[in-house]
Amino acid sequence: MKVKKHIFVYTMLVCLLGSSPLLAQQYEDYFQVKAVPDTTSIRLGEQVNISVTAKVMLYALKGASLKVVFPNLPDSLNHLEVVSRTPLDTAGSNSQQKLWKQTITLTSFDSGRWELPPMKFEVFSVTDGSYDSVFTEPIIIDVTTVAVDTSKAFKPIKPLRRVAWNLLDYWPWLLGILLLVTGVVLYFVYWRKRKPAPKPPPAQPLRSPYETAMDELAQLGKDKPWNTDVKLYYTQLTDILRQYFEQQFHIAALEQTSAELLQNIKPVTVLNQQRDKLQSILTLADLAKFAKLQPSPQEHEDCLQKAIAVVEWTKPAAAPAPEPDSTNQKK
Amino acid sequence: MENTSYDIRQLNERIHQASAFVDLLNMEINKVIVGQKYMVERLMIGLLAQGHVLLEGVPGLAKTLSIKSLASAINARFSRIQFTPDLLPADVVGTMIYNQQRNEFVVRRGPIFANFILADEINRAPAKVQSALLEAMQERQITIGDSTFKLEEPFLVLATQNPIEQEGTYTLPEAQVDRFMLKVVIGYPTKDEERHIIRQNLQPEGQTKINPVVNPSEILEARKLVREVYMDEKIEQYIIDVVFATRNPEEYKLAKLKPLIAYGGSPRASINLALASKAYAFMKRRGYVIPEDVRSVCFDVMRHRVGLTYEAEAENVTSENILSEILNAVEVP
Numbered sequence: 001m002k003v004k005k006h007i008f009v010y011t012m013l014v015c016l017l018g019s020s021p022l023l024a025q026q027y028e029d030y031f032q033v034k035a036v037p038d039t040t041s042i043r044l045g046e047q048v049n050i051s052v053t054a055k056v057m058l059y060a061l062k063g064a065s066l067k068v069v070f071p072n073l074p075d076s077l078n079h080l081e082v083v084s085r086t087p088l089d090t091a092g093s094n095s096q097q098k099l100w101k102q103t104i105t106l107t108s109f110d111s112g113r114w115e116l117p118p119m120k121f122e123v124f125s126v127t128d129g130s131y132d133s134v135f136t137e138p139i140i141i142d143v144t145t146v147a148v149d150t151s152k153a154f155k156p157i158k159p160l161r162r163v164a165w166n167l168l169d170y171w172p173w174l175l176g177i178l179l180l181v182t183g184v185v186l187y188f189v190y191w192r193k194r195k196p197a198p199k200p201p202p203a204q205p206l207r208s209p210y211e212t213a214m215d216e217l218a219q220l221g222k223d224k225p226w227n228t229d230v231k232l233y234y235t236q237l238t239d240i241l242r243q244y245f246e247q248q249f250h251i252a253a254l255e256q257t258s259a260e261l262l263q264n265i266k267p268v269t270v271l272n273q274q275r276d277k278l279q280s281i282l283t284l285a286d287l288a289k290f291a292k293l294q295p296s297p298q299e300h301e302d303c304l305q306k307a308i309a310v311v312e313w314t315k316p317a318a319a320p321a322p323e324p325d326s327t328n329q330k331k
Numbered sequence: 332m333e334n335t336s337y338d339i340r341q342l343n344e345r346i347h348q349a350s351a352f353v354d355l356l357n358m359e360i361n362k363v364i365v366g367q368k369y370m371v372e373r374l375m376i377g378l379l380a381q382g383h384v385l386l387e388g389v390p391g392l393a394k395t396l397s398i399k400s401l402a403s404a405i406n407a408r409f410s411r412i413q414f415t416p417d418l419l420p421a422d423v424v425g426t427m428i429y430n431q432q433r434n435e436f437v438v439r440r441g442p443i444f445a446n447f448i449l450a451d452e453i454n455r456a457p458a459k460v461q462s463a464l465l466e467a468m469q470e471r472q473i474t475i476g477d478s479t480f481k482l483e484e485p486f487l488v489l490a491t492q493n494p495i496e497q498e499g500t501y502t503l504p505e506a507q508v509d510r511f512m513l514k515v516v517i518g519y520p521t522k523d524e525e526r527h528i529i530r531q532n533l534q535p536e537g538q539t540k541i542n543p544v545v546n547p548s549e550i551l552e553a554r555k556l557v558r559e560v561y562m563d564e565k566i567e568q569y570i571i572d573v574v575f576a577t578r579n580p581e582e583y584k585l586a587k588l589k590p591l592i593a594y595g596g597s598p599r600a601s602i603n604l605a606l607a608s609k610a611y612a613f614m615k616r617r618g619y620v621i622p623e624d625v626r627s628v629c630f631d632v633m634r635h636r637v638g639l640t641y642e643a644e645a646e647n648v649t650s651e652n653i654l655s656e657i658l659n660a661v662e663v664p
Contacts, residue, residue: 235664254662257622289664290563291619292339 030060031068033121035136043144047083048106050139054121056098064127068100071119078117079110080141108143115140209247210315216240217308226300231292233300234285241281241307248314258282274313277306339561343618349556350616355544359404362539364397365531366524372614373515373631374401374489378550379557380610382512382603383468383488385453385503385635389495392517398449398489405550406543407446407485412464414456416499420463427476438475443467446483446547450490454500464488465507485550505594505638512603513628514635553613560609561619565664567605570625574601576657577637583660591648593638600636607632622663630654 034053042048054068075082083105092099108114118135125131167174207215217240226233242261245253251264262279281303287293295303353375360371370386374397377384386394395411402409412423425441442448443464450464467473468488473480490511492503508514520528532538572583578595580588596604607628612620630651637650 252659255659257626257663259623260626286621290566290621291343291561292563 030057031055031066031121031123031132031134033119033134033136035116035119035139037139037141040140041142041144042108043146044109044111045107048141050104050106050116052102052104052119052136054100056123058096058098064125067124067126069122069124070100070102071121073104073119079112079114079143080106080108080116083107106141108141111143111145113140113142208316209244210311212247213240213244213311214308217304217311221304224300226297230288230294230300234288234303237303237307238282238285238289241278241310244311248316258286269314274310278310281306281310339618342559342561346556346560346613346618347616349553350613352545352549352553353614353616356401356404359541359544360397360400363400363531363541364393365527366520367393367397367517370394370515370517371397371401373513374398374487375614376607376610376628376631377489377513378405378485378487379553379613380512380603380606381485381554382606383490383510385508385511385514386489386491386517387494387514388491388517389519390493392519394489394491394517395449395451398447398487400541402447403541404543405446405485405545405547407547408444408483409447409449410442410445411449411451412442413451414453414460416455416457418456418460420460423460423463424467424473425475436476438478438480440475440480441473443473444480444482446485446487448486448488450488452493453490454492454502457501458504461501461503461507464490465510469510485547485554508635509597509599511635512607513631515631516634557606557610557613560612560617562605562609563619563664566608566620566622566625569622569661569664570601570604570608572661573625573629573633573657574604576661577633577653580657583657585656585660588653588656591640591643591646591653593640593643595638596633596636600633604629604632626658629658 032053032055034051034055036051036053038049038051040048052070054070056066056068070088073082073085085105086103089101090099092101106116116139118138120133120135122131122133217237220233220236220240225236239254242253242256245251245261245265249265249269251261253261253265256264261282262275265278266275284293284295284299284303288295356375357371361368364371370392374384376382378401388394399409399411412418421441423441424443425439427436428439429435430437453461453464467482471482471484471486473482494516519525574596576583576585576595577592577600580586580592604625608620608624611624611628612618615624617624633654634650637653639648639650639653643653
C-alpha cells in the first residue's frame with residue numbers, strides 16, 4: 001500500500017515537473033517579440049533603425065482572439081531620441097501566424113554607451129479577458145564622437161564640388177526648342193502650300209447721298225403711296241430727306257425733331273429761300289403724321305416737288321476738272 | 332375710340348380757345364417774376380397735368396414768389412410749410428385737439444389743406460413727415476383720426492431742395508421722388524434779368540400786385556382737355572423707346588451707358604412723360620402732341636427716375652448726360 005502511495009506521489013511530481021516547461025515552451029512559441037537594431041554603434045547624430053516584430057502563432061489560439069499592444073516609447077529616453085516610427089505592417093501574416101512589424105528610428109547626440117530598455121508588449125485575450133506581457137531584450141548602443149586629430153593644423157573649407165555636365169539635365173529646354181522649331185517649320189510649310197486668298201470682288205462705285213435721295217424721291221413719286229396711306233407717305237418723304245441730310249452734312253437728322261433739324265441745318269448748308277420749303281414740308285408732315293391731317297392731293301405733289309427742290313439746292317458742287325499739267329504745256 | 336382728322340381739327344380748335352388763359356396767366360405772373368420762364372412753364376405743366384413738382388435750386392431764385400403768384404393769379408389758396416428736422420406729421424396734415432367747452436375732440440386741419448403748397452426744403456424733415464406729405468400728394472386725401480378729408484382741387488405741391496447743403500438732411504428715397512411728376516433744376520437769371528429784378532424790387536410803389544385772371548374751375552376744365560389731347564401711336568412708341576433706352580441702353584446702340592445706369596425709368600415715368608407732353612402741347616395751344624413736346628419735358632420728367640451707379644458718380648456723369656445721349660440716339664418719328 002505504501003509503495004502504491006509513493007508511486008502516485010512520484011507520478012504526480014513527474015507530471016508537474018514535466019508539464020510546466022512544456023506549457024512555458026508552448027507559451028513562448030505562440031507569442032514572440034523581437035527588437036533588432038541595424039547597428040549598435042553610431043556617431044553623434046547618426047540614426048539606428050530598430051526593427052520591432054511581434055508574432056502570434058494562430059494554432060495556439062484555438063479560436064480565441066487576441067489583441068497585441070505595442071510599446072509606446074516616449075520621444076526621448078536615456079540619451080536616445082526617437083526620430084520616427086513607421087506604421088504597423090502586417091504584410092508577413094498568413095494562415096499560420098499573425099505578424100506585426102514596425103521600424104523605430106533612434107538617434108543620440110550624447111556620446112557614451114546607452115541602453116534602450118526592454119520594450120513591453122502586452123497581449124489581451126478578447127475572449128476570456130486574460131492578460132499577459134512580454135519584454136524584448138535590452139539593446140546597447142554605443143555613441144561615439146568624430147575622431148579629431150588635434151595634432152594637425154586646420155584645413156580650409158572645401159570648395160564646391162562640380163557636377164559633370166549632362167545633356168539630359170536640360171531636357172525640358174531641349175524639348176521646348178524642338179517643339180518651337182517644329183512649329184515654325186510646319187507653319188512655313190503651310191504658308192508655302194496655302195492657296196492664295198480670293199481676290200475681293202471689284203468695288204461697286206459708291207452712290208452719293210444726293211443720287212440716292214433723288215432716286216428714292218423719284219420712286220416715291222411713281223409709287224404714289226398717298227393714295228393708300230397718307231401717314232406712310234409723309235413718313236417716307238421726311239425719312240428720305242433726313243437720311244440725305246445725315247449722310248450729306250453729317251448731322252444726326254434722324255434723331256432730331258423738325259424744329260431742331262431746321263435749326264441745326266442752318267450752319268452746314270445755305271438754304272436761303274429753300275428754308276421755307278423745307279419748313280413747310282416738315283410742318284405738313286408733322287400734321288399728317290401726328291394730327292391725322294389729310295392734305296389735298298395737290299399738297300402731296302407739292303411736298304414732293306419741294307423736297308426735290310431742297311435736295312437739288314443743297315447738293316454738293318461738282319469737283320472741278322483737273323487742270324492740264326503746266327510743265328507739259330511748256331514742253 | 333378712333334379719332335378722325337375731323338375730330339382732331341375740332342379738338343384743336345377747342346384747345347386753341349380753352350388754352351387762351353395760359354397767355355393771360357403768363358402775363359400776370361411775369362408782372363412780378365422776372366426770368367424763370369422755364370420754372371413757371373413747368374409749374375403750369377404740373378398744374379395742368381395734375382402732377383407735383385420738385386424744384387432744385389439755390390435759395391433766392393423766386394421759388395416761393397412764383398408759386399405764390401400762381402396761386403394769386405388763379406384765385407386759389409396758398410400755403411407754405413417750412414420743413415425742419417423737428418417737424419411732425421401732425422404739423423403738416425393736422426390733428427385732433429380737445430375742445431374743453433364742447434367736451435369733445437375736434438379736427439384742426441393742417442396747412443396742407445390748400446390748393447397750392449410750397450414744401451420748402453423738403454429734405455430737412457425726417458422720413459415720417461416726408462411720407463405724410465407724399466401720401467397726401469398721391470392719395471389726394473387726408474385721414475385725421477377717424478375722418479377722411481378730400482383735398483380741394485386743384486392741388487399742387489411744389490417741393491424745394493437745396494442742392495448745396497446736404498449736411499443734416501434726409502434725402503428723399505427713390506420711391507418717393509418718383510411721385511413727383513417733374514423735377515426741375517433752376518439756375519440763376521441772366522445779367523439783364525438780374526438788373527430788372529433789382530429795379531423791380533426797389534421801386535417806390537412796392538411790389539406789383541397780382542390780380543386773379545383764372546378761376547380754379549377753369550383749371551379743372553383745362554385738365555380734362557389736356558387728357559383729350561391727341562397722341563399718335565408714333566409718339567407713344569417714341570416715349571416707350573426713350574424710357575426703354577434708360578432700362579436697356581444696349582438695345583439702342585448705347586451699350587456704353589449700361590454700367591452707368593443703376594435702374595431706368597418705371598412705367599410711371601412713361602405715364603408722366605405722356606401726360607406732361609400733352610400738357611405742354613396744350614400750353615402751346617395744340618390739340619396734338621409732336622416729338623418736340625416729348626423732348627421739351629423729357630429732362631424734367633426723367634432726370635429723377637434714372638438711377639446712377641457709383642461708376643457714373645465717380646466719373647461725374649449726371650442723369651442729364653445720360654438722357655442727352657439717349658435723346659440723341661433714339662430716332663424721332
